[in-house]
Amino acid sequence: MTETHDTAVSPGGRPRVVLGVSGGIAAYKACELLRRFTESGHDVTVVPTASALEFVGAPTWAALSGKPVATDVWSGVHEVPHVRIGQAADLVVVAPATADLMAKATHGLADDLLTNTLLTARCPVVFAPAMHTEMWEHPATRANVATLRERGVLVIEPAEGRLTGKDTGKGRLPEPDEIFETCREVLARGTTSPDLAGRHVVVSAGGTREYLDPVRFLGNRSSGLQGYALARAAAARGAEVTLVAANVALADPAGVKVVRVETTAELRQEVLAAAAAADAVVMAAAPADFRPVTTSEAKIKKAADGSAPAIELTQNPDILRELSADRVHPGQVVVGFAAETGDASGSVEELAREKLARKGCDLLVVNDVSGGAVFGSPDNEAVILAADGAAVPVPRGSKTVLAHVIWDQVAARLGRDT
Template sequence: MGTPRIVLGVSGGIAAYKACELLRRFTESGHGVRVVPTASALNFVGEATWSALSGNPVATGVWESVHEVPHVRIGQNADLVVVAPATADVLAKAAHGLADDLLTNTLLTARCPVVFAPAMHTEMWEHPATQENVAVLRRRGAVVIEPAVGRLTGADTGKGRFPDPAGIFETCRRVLERGAGLPADLAGRHVVVSAGGTREPLDPVRYLGNRSSGRQGYALARTAVARGARVTLVAANTGPDAPAGVDLVEVGTALQLREAVLAAAADADAVVMAAAVADFRPARYAAGKIKKKDGEEPAPVELVRNPDVLAELSHDRARPGQVVVGFAAETDDVLANGRSKLARKGCDLLVVNEVGESKAFGTAVNEAVVLGADGSETPVPLGPKEALADVVWDLVAPRLP
């Protein structure tokens, strides 16, 4: 395969300057990039900048180099089209098949994967017209990355911020890896992923927890975004570097995670419970730090059970056909314990892996066996956690109604 050919469409929003970083990431990783800015985009970043960063002429209008038929050829020859930032106007035109400039003509002629990275004010993003346009694009197979939450133009703050360029690049890289022949099989779907490990407070400075880093849940979220899904990520104590393009809900305890997952699952097509949820919590929380006393042993810590979120999701499906996936971390009799847990929990798929020192928790790699309620077994050899994540989605997609 030759150098991947990318079309970077830039529409007229203040976030256009951030697309310069995205462009640099593409060129430095060996991609050939043709920048197609709208006329409005050139009010924010000039043609000379795009040309210098891409090393290619910038295509700005349908009447330039007419003999090359740019309004058709640019899209036809692309391996990926990414529109970043994508304004509400461009999303609307793309959804309705309008073609009044070079970028929208390119979107109509492209037969490769298309990624949109929206950026706009919160009110514009939340408007029913924009939400319907996004839903239409996703149903057609486009990848529409959820915008971030944060500071917008001026003093406003909310959802609509341009996603992190590094995250957009990662999504595009994974879309290219899957190839033009592989559809965005989660396009138009809403999936919920839990990640990390819950912490059950004992006093203001101590908690009961586990070693889960959230890396596997993050990998599941990233790969789902690249496959076209709208992703809600319920993250328990995972740190600041959440994947770009997800709706992030941060939680701490098992009870908080249960509440967030059940709320998000109400309209979800699939729920993947990758988080390590504490089975128990202290029966009592000490308002002050528990002190050690000379000559005295500490009082026993009484524990109570936490709700079984996976079993609850499995037995009380929020909607018909919803697919539920669980994870089982085992230290011995891995498959036997996994099969028993699969039957007990009632989920559709159970990802079973052996945990221990330098195994699964906190590492960049994982290996597992995915057990199905239909009796199937899918072994996944040791490799990057994104590889395991893709296998999970490979198994989820055909089970969706």
């Protein structure tokens, strides 16, 4: 399953997706995942287990997919469904994937249509686990997950939150929208080849706030979209991802640990802590360069004479330079971002080259933000400058495309040290 899959499509030109649904209470959420696939033009065959049909009936799956539901190996035997469905698929995603289903997949058991499909599939396979925390943390489950990942299966880390009944903890099915985004990335790449498997990466995203008083702050226009695209892409490539998010109103990417912060001091603390065990750190966040020397405990009032208050500022720590100078271990790759506009002292690239040397990082992703470009947009274009003098231009496209080019560059550098 680690080889790139030459994507075949259905006669109508639509990618063929098999949605496997195993018997967990989260099966109802797979309905929303199915809707996302069908509405975005995918040809979806739903293969529920017998237990899954206890939670959501076959008519629901048929209505949402627009196709008959494949429920057992005895229906349409002349078409050999236990072999044909897996052979024809461009992607198999199992959501939810229970502990039982993953155990069967690990050991090659094939006692129903879904497990037969998993054995015959030669396309990328994605599992979105959902179960109680104790089941997820059990040594048997952890061993099965490790084996599946070694074989090239993308097993998404479950989310933390409310489980069945009053229980809370890790084991919650990631949000369907985020599972869909991960699957879309896997389909676009045509592989779940885990070139970042076994790697821990840290990504920062968003813009920090430096408070003047309880209601006012100094900030910037960073939306966090590029950082989130980087985190999602890294997870899709098998990495353990910690995302340090500053003031971002976006859904948590599937399989990513999210740490939320507000100020530059908080961002620095969390990034440095996570970087201690990281193979790569990508500083996509926009930390404020300055902060007020003092913060008023009460809202600053307007002066009767119309004068404005004088605000004394001091520089914030340079997190990127600190990361680059104090690497936890040899071979750690550090990536920075630079939003430049160019001025009388130099062009965008000239200023970026100076910043790359000053910061000491391995790669610097340079955005020309003249006229407010990039901020809040789903698209981006950049030049990735390397400390060794290389430059990789990335033409305008989705922030996801740029994210994967960045990880390509990171993975190549990590490979030099393994």
